[in-house]
Structure formats: structure tokens, C-alpha cells
Amino acid sequence: MYLLIYRGTKHLFSFYINSARKKIVIGGGEGDILFPDEMRECELVMRKEFNFEKKDYSWCLYPVAGVFKLNGKKISGGEIFEDSDVFSLQDFSFSFSPTSNLIPSMPDEPASRAGNTLVIDDEPTEFKNIEITYCGMHKTFVFRLGRKIVIGRKNADVPVAFDEVSSEHVVLEMNEKGVLFLNKGKNGTWVNGVRINNGILEEGKYRFSLAGRHEVTIKINKEKTSETFLAGALAPYFEQIENWLNQPVLFRNHPIILLSGESGSGKEVFAEFIHKTSGRNGAFVTYNAASIPETLAESELFGTSKGGFTGAEEHAGAFIQADGGTLFLDEIAEIPMNLQSKLLRVLEDWNVRKVGENGLGRKVDINLVLATNKDLESAVADQTFRKDLFYRISTLHIKIPPLREHPGDIIPLAKHLFRALSGRELAVEPDAAAKLESYSWPGNVRELKSVITRFAYTGKTILTASDLLF
Numbered sequence: 244m245y246l247l248i249y250r251g252t253k254h255l256f257s258f259y260i261n262s263a264r265k266k267i268v269i270g271g272g273e274g275d276i277l278f279p280d281e282m283r284e285c286e287l288v289m290r291k292e293f294n295f296e297k298k299d300y301s302w303c304l305y306p307v308a309g310v311f312k313l314n315g316k317k318i319s320g321g322e323i324f325e326d327s328d329v330f331s332l333q334d335f336s337f338s339f340s341p342t343s344n345l346i347p348s349m350p351d352e353p354a355s356r357a358g359n360t361l362v363i364d365d366e367p368t369e370f371k372n373i374e375i376t377y378c379g380m381h382k383t384f385v386f387r388l389g390r391k392i393v394i395g396r397k398n399a400d401v402p403v404a405f406d407e408v409s410s411e412h413v414v415l416e417m418n419e420k421g422v423l424f425l426n427k428g429k430n431g432t433w434v435n436g437v438r439i440n441n442g443i444l445e446e447g448k449y450r451f452s453l454a455g456r457h458e459v460t461i462k463i464n465k466e467k468t469s470e471t472f473l474a475g476a477l478a479p480y481f482e483q484i485e486n487w488l489n490q491p492v493l494f495r496n497h498p499i500i501l502l503s504g505e506s507g508s509g510k511e512v513f514a515e516f517i518h519k520t521s522g523r524n525g526a527f528v529t530y531n532a533a534s535i536p537e538t539l540a541e542s543e544l545f546g547t548s549k550g551g552f553t554g555a556e557e558h559a560g561a562f563i564q565a566d567g568g569t570l571f572l573d574e575i576a577e578i579p580m581n582l583q584s585k586l587l588r589v590l591e592d593w594n595v596r597k598v599g600e601n602g603l604g605r606k607v608d609i610n611l612v613l614a615t616n617k618d619l620e621s622a623v624a625d626q627t628f629r630k631d632l633f634y635r636i637s638t639l640h641i642k643i644p645p646l647r648e649h650p651g652d653i654i655p656l657a658k659h660l661f662r663a664l665s666g667r668e669l670a671v672e673p674d675a676a677a678k679l680e681s682y683s684w685p686g687n688v689r690e691l692k693s694v695i696t697r698f699a700y701t702g703k704t705i706l707t708a709s710d711l712l713f
Contacts, residue, residue, distance in 0.1 A: 244341065269288075382400070436452075514573075586632065
């Protein structure tokens with residue numbers, strides 16, 4: 244989903260909202276989306292809150308400073324912001340859209356387009372991944388230039404263990420145009436029914452037949468540039484996760500991955516990557532332990548059974564909502580101690596029993612991703628986090644380094660963020676590059692995105708040192 248930002252009739256840029264987000268700050272000094280300097284004091288918070296009437300989450304608006312309006316009426320606080328709504332401040336307006344509405348290098352849009360959602364078929368896209376399926380085994384490989392994947396009988400990324408299949412039967416290599424494939428099998432390879440020795444696979448689904456007998460399905464996926472992320476120096480961490488997910492037998496198909504790192508370092512991006520790479524068809528459900536009152540935490544995690552206690556209504560908690568998909572538990576260190584024991588029991592047998600429910604409960608099949616910006620070992624020592632729960636969740640652990648520890652990513656990431664926001668290319672002058680790379684970035688990638696978002700308001704495409712306020 245995107246938040247489209249207009250000034251008057253001109254579409255300035257689009258802000259991609261991944262499904263893990265629970266809060267977005269617009270304006271102020273350090274918001275996710277910033278206003279020009281002359282409106283720096285204006286601020287509004289968008290917060291995702293549980294709507295008991297709809298039994299689902301809704302975005303609610305809370306103005307901090309400035310006169311914001313929702314559909315022309317002044318916002319006092321707590322109003323629900325839905326797909327068809329528009330909220331505004333002076334000549335700025337904001338609306339939701341399923342598409343990013345990016346039109347690279349276009350002149351000012353006519354007034355008739357203001358506030359509308361446009362479907363742009365030629366929005367820039369990038370190769371995302373390759374999905375390979377053989378005999379019910381499903382593997383996903385992230386797209387990276389020069390990467391090779393071997394399908395064959397021995398020591399292959401995708402093993403097909405039959406005598407008529409060569410040790411390296413098909414080699415796939417990722418390049419700018421797509422995926423180059425090369426048949427190396429002595430008994431040949433058929434692609435969609437035609438015997439072919441080599442070629443380029445672009446976006447789409449292909450049926451390979453090794454030695455004319457063993458069918459392997461290969462799907463090449465793309466995604467919009469505005470939805471992609473730049474791995475950069477973090478690529479080895481993504482590859483490690485990919486390797487884990489491609490070995491489901493090791494975790495009984497229930498991988499538990501712990502992400503730790505400073506606030507703003509990209510834990511939400513990793514969580515979404517895990518969900519997409521897993522190939523699961525279920526939902527990606529998020530639960531932020533720091534944003535839910537302790538009195539509601541148990542029912543929000545595990546659900547409630549109707550009639551289980553006075554006034555109780557049937558409610559599927561986060562675990563049941565994520566069945567068949569991925570559950571992202573953010574700020575795991577904030578889960579109350581009295582719930583940590585119940586969480587540990589669920590992780591042992593994957594049976595979820597609702598509050599007020601009798602019996603064994605319901606078995607769930609999920610990927611579980613947990614995240615924290617705290618040191619859990621210190622929390623164990625302070626007796627605010629259970630030692631046995633820590634041991635259970637810390638087997639597959641990724642420590643995400645802060646942005647200042649991989650400064651070579653700062654300029655490429657800034658350019659990527661600008662292109663994702665505006666659909667245009669960013670040029671960075673040497674003095675600005677030096678300033679970006681020498682800054683400590685206490686807010687990490689989230690802070691960099693705020694800086695680039697503020698610059699996008701100017702309409703310029705050349706970033707100079709004077710455009711950077713730190």
C-alpha cells in the first residue's frame with residue numbers, strides 16, 4: 244500500500260507502507276514523511292489501532308501541531324483514515340492507493356488528476372527472485388547479478404537424483420536482462436515442450452523437462468522499483484536467511500528467526516523478506532508488543548473464545564490470523580513475563596488455545612519472526628525475559644548492523660529511496676556525499692529515508708550539502 248502525497252494538483256511522491264508498520268509520523272523534526280522547512284512545526288501521527296467494531300486494524304489520525312483536515316473537516320484526534328479518504332494540511336493532501344502513481348520525468352499533472360489513483364503500466368520494475376519447484380519441493384532464490392543456480396543430480400542447488408540427469412544438467416545465471424539458462428545435460432532439456440540448449444528467461448513461468456522426463460517449474464518474478472529494497476552490504480544476511488528457509492526439514496517447517504538491531508536498522512524489511520521468500524500463501528501478520536496494553540496482550544496474541552468469560556466475543560489472535568503465513572512479533576522484549584510462559588508452550592507444540600477456551604486448542608502452521616532493539620541476554624540477566632524462551636528463539640539469529648557500520652551503502656540507498664519515492668534519478672554532489680557518509684545516522688535507515696523524503700518535496704534531483712540540515 245502507498246500513501247500518495249500531493250501539493251496542490253501535483254503528485255510529489257509516494258510513500259510505500261509495508262504491512263509491518265504500526266505508526267507513521269508526518270511532519271515534525273524527525274518524522275517518516277517531512278514537510279518543507281517553513282512547515283517544520285506541523286506534525287500528525289498515523290497509528291494502526293485495533294477496531295473492535297470491525298474486528299480488524301484501522302489507521303487512526305492524531306494531530307500534534309497544525310490544522311489538519313480529513314475530507315474537509317478538522318481532525319481532533321482518533322479519526323479513522325480509510326482507502327477512500329483524503330487528509331490535508333494547507334495545500335498538501337494525502338490519500339491511500341494500491342499503486343505508487345509514479346510517472347518518471349513527467350511535467351506537472353493537470354488538475355483533473357489530483358487525488359486520483361492512476362494505474363501506471365510502465366512503472367520501473369526490477370527482477371525480484373526465482374522460484375523453483377520440483378516434486379513438491381519449493382525453493383526461492385533472491386535475484387542478484389551474476390548469481391548461478393545449478394539443477395542436477397549431484398551437489399546441486401536443486402537436486403534431481405536420477406541416473407539420466409547429469410550432475411550439472413541446467414545452469415541458471417542472473418543478469419540484467421533476466422535469467423540466462425544453459426543446458427549441460429547429455430540427455431537434453433525441454434522448455435515448455437521445446438528442446439533448447441540455451442536462452443534468456445524473462446518474467447514469467449516456465450516448464451523445464453530434464454532428459455525429457457523430470458519436470459521442474461521455474462518462475463521469474465519482478466516487482467515495482469518502489470517496493471524493492473537495496474541489500475548492499477547486508478546481502479550476506481539475506482542469503483543466510485534464504486539458506487535457512489530452503490531447508491525446512493531442519494525446523495519441521497516451523498522456522499523461528501530472531502532479528503536484533505538498533506531502531507530503524509531495517510528489521511521490518513527483513514521480516515517481509517522472510518515472508519515473501521518462504522513462498523507461503525497465508526497472511527503476513529504483525530504484532531508490536533510495545534504498542535498493545537498489557538491487559539489486551541493475551542487476547543491479541545492468542546485470541547478469545549466467545550462466552551469464555553463475561554462479555555467475551557470470538558476473536559482470532561495474531562497466531563491464528565497468521566496460520567499458513569508469517570507472524571512478525573516486534574519488540575519481543577516487551578511481552579509481559581506472565582505471557583512468556585504461554586508463548587513458550589505454543590512454540591513447543593504449535594497449539595494455540597484462546598483465552599477462555601477449553602481443550603487442546605488449534606494447531607497452527609506459521610513462520611515466526613521476532614524482533615528486538617534490546618539485548619535479550621541482558622534482559623535474561625535482569626530477569627525480565629525468560630531464559631528458556633531466549634534459548635528457544637535464538638537458534639536462528641540475525642544481528643543487523645547499524646547504518647554507520649556499512650557507510651558504503653549510504654549513497655546507493657539514498658538514490659534507491661529517491662527513485663522509489665519520485666520515480667526519478669538522484670544525483671549527489673561530492674560535498675553532499677561526504678556529508679552523508681560522515682554522519683553517524685542515529686536513526687539508521689529510517690532517518691535516511693526521512694532526509695530523502697524531505698528533499699523530494701523540493702522537486703530537485705541534484706542533492707547538495709546545503710540541502711542536508713545535519
